Amino acid sequence: MALRCRGLRLALGGRPILxxxxxxxxxxxAVAIMGPSGSGKTTLLHCLxxxxxxxxxxxxxxxxxxxxxxxxxxxxxxxxxxxxVFQFGELLEELTVEENVALPLRLRNRHNPGRVTSLLSEVGxxxxxxxxxxxxxxxxxxxxxxxxxxxxxxxxxxADEPTGALDEDLSEDVCRLLVSMARxxxxxxxxxxxxxxxxxxxxxxxxxxRGKLETV
Amino acid sequence: MTSTLVRLALAASWRGRHRDxxxxxxxxxxxxxxxxxxxxxxxxxxxxxxxxxxxxxRSFRAAGSAPPAMERSALFDETSAGQQIYVYWWRILAPGxxxxxxxxxxxxxxxxxxPALREVMRYDPAVAERFGSxxxxxxxxxxxxxxxxxxxxxxxxxxxxxEKLSLEPGLDWxxxxxxxxxxxxxxxxxxxxxxxxxxxxxxxxxxPFGPVLERRDSLLDALGxxxxxxxxxxxxxxxxxxxxxxxxxxxxxxxLSRELTAVPLVGRAVFRGDLAMPAIPAVLVxxxxxxxxxxxxxxxxxxxxxxxxxxxxxxxxxxxxxxxxLVGLAVAVVGIATPDRGGAKVFLVGVVAVAIGAVAGLxxxxxxxxxxxxxxxxxxxxxxxxxxxxxxxxxxxxxxAVGTLAVLxxxxxxxxxxxxxxxxxxxxASYAVELRGDVTDATVxxxxxxxxxxxVKVVTATNGPPEPLLVGDCRALAEVVALARCDASFxxxxxxxxxxxxxxxxxxxxxxxxxxxxxSTLFVSLEGPxxxxxxxxxxxxxxxxxxxxxxxxxxxFRESPLVSWILGAATLAGLVGGCALLLHLAAQAARSALxxxxxxxxGADRSTLRxxxxxxxGLAVAVVGLTCTAVGAVCSWxxxxxxxxxxxxxxxxxxxxxxxxxxxTVAGIAAATAAPSGTGVARD
Numbered sequence: 010m011a012l013r014c015r016g017l018r019l020a021l022g023g024r025p026i027l028x029x030x031x032x033x034x035x036x037x038x039a040v041a042i043m044g045p046s047g048s049g050k051t052t053l054l055h056c057l058x059x060x061x062x063x064x065x066x067x068x069x070x071x072x073x074x075x076x077x078x079x080x081x082x083x084x085x086x087x088x089x090x091x092x093x094v095f096q097f098g099e100l101l102e103e104l105t106v107e108e109n110v111a112l113p114l115r116l117r118n119r120h121n122p123g124r125v126t127s128l129l130s131e132v133g134x135x136x137x138x139x140x141x142x143x144x145x146x147x148x149x150x151x152x153x154x155x156x157x158x159x160x161x162x163x164x165x166x167x168a169d170e171p172t173g174a175l176d177e178d179l180s181e182d183v184c185r186l187l188v189s190m191a192r193x194x195x196x197x198x199x200x201x202x203x204x205x206x207x208x209x210x211x212x213x214x215x216x217x218x219r220g221k222l223e224t225v
Numbered sequence: 226m227t228s229t230l231v232r233l234a235l236a237a238s239w240r241g242r243h244r245d246x247x248x249x250x251x252x253x254x255x256x257x258x259x260x261x262x263x264x265x266x267x268x269x270x271x272x273x274x275x276x277x278x279x280x281x282x283r284s285f286r287a288a289g290s291a292p293p294a295m296e297r298s299a300l301f302d303e304t305s306a307g308q309q310i311y312v313y314w315w316r317i318l319a320p321g322x323x324x325x326x327x328x329x330x331x332x333x334x335x336x337x338x339x340p341a342l343r344e345v346m347r348y349d350p351a352v353a354e355r356f357g358s359x360x361x362x363x364x365x366x367x368x369x370x371x372x373x374x375x376x377x378x379x380x381x382x383x384x385x386x387x388e389k390l391s392l393e394p395g396l397d398w399x400x401x402x403x404x405x406x407x408x409x410x411x412x413x414x415x416x417x418x419x420x421x422x423x424x425x426x427x428x429x430x431x432x433p434f435g436p437v438l439e440r441r442d443s444l445l446d447a448l449g450x451x452x453x454x455x456x457x458x459x460x461x462x463x464x465x466x467x468x469x470x471x472x473x474x475x476x477x478x479x480x481l482s483r484e485l486t487a488v489p490l491v492g493r494a495v496f497r498g499d500l501a502m503p504a505i506p507a508v509l510v511x512x513x514x515x516x517x518x519x520x521x522x523x524x525x526x527x528x529x530x531x532x533x534x535x536x537x538x539x540x541x542x543x544x545x546x547x548x549x550x551l552v553g554l555a556v557a558v559v560g561i562a563t564p565d566r567g568g569a570k571v572f573l574v575g576v577v578a579v580a581i582g583a584v585a586g587l588x589x590x591x592x593x594x595x596x597x598x599x600x601x602x603x604x605x606x607x608x609x610x611x612x613x614x615x616x617x618x619x620x621x622x623x624x625x626a627v628g629t630l631a632v633l634x635x636x637x638x639x640x641x642x643x644x645x646x647x648x649x650x651x652x653x654a655s656y657a658v659e660l661r662g663d664v665t666d667a668t669v670x671x672x673x674x675x676x677x678x679x680x681v682k683v684v685t686a687t688n689g690p691p692e693p694l695l696v697g698d699c700r701a702l703a704e705v706v707a708l709a710r711c712d713a714s715f716x717x718x719x720x721x722x723x724x725x726x727x728x729x730x731x732x733x734x735x736x737x738x739x740x741x742x743x744x745s746t747l748f749v750s751l752e753g754p755x756x757x758x759x760x761x762x763x764x765x766x767x768x769x770x771x772x773x774x775x776x777x778x779x780x781x782f783r784e785s786p787l788v789s790w791i792l793g794a795a796t797l798a799g800l801v802g803g804c805a806l807l808l809h810l811a812a813q814a815a816r817s818a819l820x821x822x823x824x825x826x827x828g829a830d831r832s833t834l835r836x837x838x839x840x841x842x843g844l845a846v847a848v849v850g851l852t853c854t855a856v857g858a859v860c861s862w863x864x865x866x867x868x869x870x871x872x873x874x875x876x877x878x879x880x881x882x883x884x885x886x887x888x889x890t891v892a893g894i895a896a897a898t899a900a901p902s903g904t905g906v907a908r909d
Contacts, residue, residue, distance in 0.1 A: 060826065081830050088828025099823045103615035108607065115604040116829050157827070 011036040011197045012165060017056055017066035026052045027063065028220035032199075034213075036164075039188050039198035041208045044217035050201035053217065054167045057199060058091050059083035070165050070197075088116055092158030092196070094187065096170035098150035100142040106153050107138040113161045128156045132186060148179035152186065159190055166191045168200040172207060184210050248433050251808065252463070252518065253470030255430030258804065259423040260474030260514045262797065264507060265489070266415045268482050268500040269790070273411060275499055280369040283325040283399050294322035303376070305345050305352050310374040311400045317379065324377070326367015331379045336360035339368045339375040371486075371494040375400050411790065413573040417580055417633055418794035422801040424517070425584070425626025429805040431463065431521055432623040432812035438462075438522065460519040467518035468511075475511035478502055491793030542617060547586035550856065553578030561863050576636060576860055583856045584628045587621035587849055594848050605833070608824075609840040612817060613848070623812050624849040626805035627888070630798055631853035631881060632860065637795050638877035639861040641788055806846065810892055813842055835897040843893025850885030854878065 014032040018025070026049040034040050042050050055061040057068055059075045062083070068075045075086055087093075092113075100109045111125045129135045132152040142150060151171055158166055168187060172180035184207050191198035200207055208214050216223045296316045303310040321329050327337050338346065338360045346353040346360070356376055368375060438459055445455050483501040487494050553575055560572025591613050598610030613620070621628075821834050829837075862873050 058826070081832075084825075084828060084830035087826075088830075091828070093826055095826070099826065101611075101820055101823055103611040103820065104607075108611070112604075112824075113827055115607065116824075116827070116833065118604070120602075120604075161828075 010034065011038075011071055012057070012199070013067075013069040014057070015067045015069075017053070017063045017068070019052060019056060019061060019063045021052070025220055027056065027066075029066070030217075030220070030222040032215065032222060034197045034199065036197060037192055037195045038213070039191060039200070039211035041211045041214045042199065042201045042217055042222070043203065043208060043214055048217045049220050050217055051169050053222070054093075054169050054199065054201050057165065058093055058167050059087050088113060089161060090164045092161065092163035092166045094151070094154045094158045094166070094168040094171045096173040098142070098147075098154040100150060100153055100157070102142050104142075105138070106134060106140050106142070106145070109142065109153055110156045110160055112157060117161070124160065128160055129153075131190070132156045147174050148183060151175065151179075151183045155183070155187055155190065159194060159196075162194055163196050166194075166196045166198045168198065168202075170202055170204075171200065172202065172204045177206070180204055180206050245437075248437070249466040251433070251811075252427075252430045252466040253468075253473075255426050255804075255808070256467035256470030256514050256518060257474035257477075258801065259427055259517070260471045260510055261478050262419050262423045262801070263514060264475055264478035264482070264502055264510045266419055267506050267510060268478070268502050269411070269415070269488065269491075271502070271506075272488070272495060272499050276369050279325070279366060280400065283367055283369075294319040295324070303352070303355055305342075305349055305374060308374060310342060310352075310376055312376045312378065313399060314378045314380055316381070324367065326364035327361075327377060331361075331377075333379055333381045335379050337363045337377040337379075339363050339373050340365075341368075341372050342374045342376055345374065365496050368496075369400055371496050371499075373400055409570060409573075411787075413570075413577055414787075414791055414794055417577045417629075418637070418791070418798045421577075421580055421584070421629040422626040422798040422805070425624075425629055426801050426805045426808070427467075427514075427518055427521060428625050429623040429808035429812065431518060432619060432808065433815050434463070434522065435619060435812075436815070456523050460523045463518045463522035464515050468515045471511045471514035471518075474514070475507045478510075479504065479507040488790075488793065490796050491789050493789055541614070542588035542592050544589060546589040547582070550579060550582030550586045553580075553582040554859070557860060557863050561866050572864070576633075576864075579856060579860055580629050580632045583632050583853050584621065584625045587624065587628055587852065588617040590852050591617040591621055591845065591848055594844075598844075605836055605840060608837050609844060612820065612837075612841045613845060616813070616817070616845075620809070620813065620845045621849065623805070623809035624845065626798075626802045627809070627846065628849045628853040630802040631850045631885060632857040633798065634795065634881050635854065635857035635861040635874060635878045636864060637791055638874040639864045640791065806888060806892065809846075810842055810895055813845070814838070814896060817841060839893035839897030842896030843889040846892045847885060847889035850888065851882065854881050854885060857881070 010033045012032065012034040014030060017027045017030040019027040030053065032040070042053060044050050052061060056063050057070075057075075059068075059078065063076060066076065070086075070090060073086065073090075075083055078086060100106075101112070104112065107125055107129070110129060111120060111122070114120050114124070126135065126138070129138055132155060134149060134152055134156070137145065137149065137153075142153070145153065151174075154171075158168075166187075171187060172183055175183060184204070187200070188198060188210050198211070200211060202208065213224065295318055298314045300312045300314060303312055315324065317330065323329050331337065336356045336359075338356055340362055342352075342356070343360070343362050346356060346358075360376075363375060363377065442455050442459070445458070450458075479502050483498055485495065485500045486497050488500065555575075556578055557572055557575030560568050560570070560575050562568070563571055595610045595613030595615075595617065598606050598613065601607065601610065817838065821829075821838065824834060824837070825831075858873070858878050861878065865873055
């Protein structure tokens with residue numbers, strides 16, 4: 010399995026969020042995590058990305074146990090192996106579209122302008138390379154965020170409500186792009202979502218209820 | 226509507242979340258500091274006014290043809306530790322006639338001394354013996370200021386001595402006029418050294434409100450609230466935060482000021498009550514500071530929100546922002562080129578305009594530096610450069626106090642250097658005295674003939690009040706007129722005179738050009754002490770009535786009283802600048818927290834974030850500080866052009882640069898240490 014979680018437990022502020030969750034996803038597969046607001050979807054994604062270290066349990070990505078890494082190693086792992094897409098894009102407003110997409114590569118000192126241009130073409134935003142995030146529509150912001158997440162050829166692509174702020178047409182467009190590009194790159198895609206469109210586009214759906222993950 | 230606004234504003238400030246309350250407390254604290262500074266300025270202005278009023282009240286002229294009520298003669302024949310004691314002999318002609326500070330009909334033969342002279346008499350037996358241990362003390366209403374050395378002697382109608390004293394029915398002035406500070410330069414200095422840094426402190430304190438106001442403004446806009454309502458809410462919010470601080474600061478100064486016996490940070494002794502702040506100005510100060518905070522928030526630009534077209538790079542400042550700086554420099558240059566006191570005033574106004582223009586142009590400078598930096602291939606340079614560009618206006622706003630200081634410190638140093646050069650007492654072998662009163666051409670000719678001193682006319686093209694005649698040997702006068710040689714064949718290099726405590730070069734000449742007005746005459750003597758004796762003899766026994774000789778040179782060449790005021794104000798400005806810098810760092814950390822959280826999510830490690838935070842904070846301080854120091858150095862260079870002997874204060878400029886670099890380093894380290902602890906992007 011490309012992604013494996015075993016017995017993830019995490020409490021924040023004394024409140025249990027994750028209570029012994031397990032998850033296994035094969036290489037190139039896409040999984041949707043669904044659940045009501047406050048159920049811990051984002052926290053689970055943050056544990057997978059190494060932004061939170063769980064109180065207990067283990068996360069393994071392609072054999073690498075991120076839960077045994079220190080903070081610096083997790084950041085390095087995130088930079089090189091993980092891509093993240095957030096509900097509102099979370100682009101750096103002070104950087105241009107091109108600079109936002111290039112950021113993960115530049116942080117690795119592997120700036121590759123050709124790759125940036127090609128990826129922007131793939132998401133249909135080649136002509137907006139020099140634009141600022143404030144000049145983009147919601148759908149364009151998400152496409153830039155997807156390009157940024159994929160620029161480093163990640164083995165794990167995590168998306169947190171990527172269509173939450175978009176209308177139906179745009180949601181479908183972004184969802185198709187996300188799944189197809191993840192598959193093309195052979196990355197594991199884990200999407201936290203409420204959107205049935207997303208759920209319909211992925212290979213499997215898991216439901217998070219009161220901190221417990223149940224495969225549907 | 227009003228009550229709704231107030232309720233909303235209260236909820237957003239003192240009744241809000243802990244973070245809101247903390248922001249409100251910072252604004253209240255800054256408002257308190259600014260209120261104390263403003264109230265202190267008002268008290269200083271009132272002090273000067275009170276000194277001027279008391280000095281004016283005791284000086285009189287004989288009124289028309291009415292018989293004079295009293296006569297007097299100025300002797301100036303006593304000194305203490307090189308300082309002139311102003312001694313006046315009085316003859317009361319009309320019983321009951323009052324001299325300020327002295328009871329009616331003082332006993333004949335009695336001495337009255339000022340409180341400062343009474344202090345001197347306690348430790349100087351020679352002075353005590355001269356004025357007698359039973360000398361009465363002149364009341365506060367008869368003494369201009371607390372450090373004044375003044376003595377009155379009352380003589381009889383029939384006294385032989387009185388007949389020899391050339392008693393006159395009235396003269397224009399009593400005592401030393403040096404402490405009577407000109408209000409114009411004091412006011413300009415207060416604006417530059419206290420007003421602008423105080424404003425900068427308020428801007429820095431209000432800076433963290435920026436994102437809060439933007440979000441709320443955007444939300445209310447979306448809900449359909451009018452621009453007026455939204456601005457009203459922002460103004461009410463700021464007023465509620467700043468108001469309590471402004472009232473507390475103003476009240477504290479109101480209570481404290483009536484007990485002070487010295488000006489804080491300036492150190493000049495004053496009579497208790499001379500700094501007292503009346504109630505109405507105290508209320509006005511509180512209202513003014515509250516209004517200032519409201520105005521800052523009310524007129525601040527809002528970034529793009531949902532209803533407005535998006536900006537490519539919000540806050541991108543236009544090049545026109547540096548126009549005020551160029552205008553200020555032009556005004557300063559005009560001031561330098563304009564002779565006489567008018568030029569000095571124009572120069573001061575120009576310098577204040579430069580300080581304001583420099584800080585107004587800072588967003589443009591930060592934007593240009595950020596743009597250039599972002600072109601650098603390294604990622605850190607890109608991120609720091611873009612942050613500088615993005616936050617150019619906000620950063621510049623919260624660094625106003627630091628920038629103003631960096632502009633003004635080199636200039637203050639130049640001014641103090643010039644003024645302080647006067648402080649060096651003439652060598653023991655050299656001397657200089659002042660000849661006061663009606664100095665006519667006949668006086669000058671007669672004096673030249675009797676003393677052997679050489680008159681040199683200093684001329685200007687404008688009229689003005691008569692100035693004392695300076696008489697001294699060439700070593701003493703070299704301080705003023707830049708003598709090329711100090712021997713029998715002395716030559717004036719560049720005549721100048723003292724203006725606003727510093728030198729001003731005069732278009733002087735040894736002979737007056739046609740149409741020019743002789744403003745003063747310098748006498749240069751090669752026989753110092755002998756000349757003084759001749760001079761005193763000439764005045765007391767000669768036909769030249771209404772003349773007095775004031776001794777010695779030290780009173781002529783002593784440090785301007787403005788120096789202590791300016792240094793005190795500069796110290797206060799430095800403290801305020803330091804506080805503003807701390808507030809700036811806090812505001813900047815808050816502004817860039819989200820960007821750093823996003824970077825963390827992308828995969829940046831904490832050391833990268835620390836370097837980014839440090840680089841951003843340090844670079845902003847360095848760019849603002851060094852830019853403004855460069856402007857200040859130019860102003861300093863312009864200023865010393867008025868002085869034939871002063872040099873640009875390179876050492877002080879170097880200290881300022883080192884100080885800026887240290888502040889930038891500390892700011893960078895402080896910002897880097899405060900690394901983000903959370904992702905900031907969690908929503909579930």
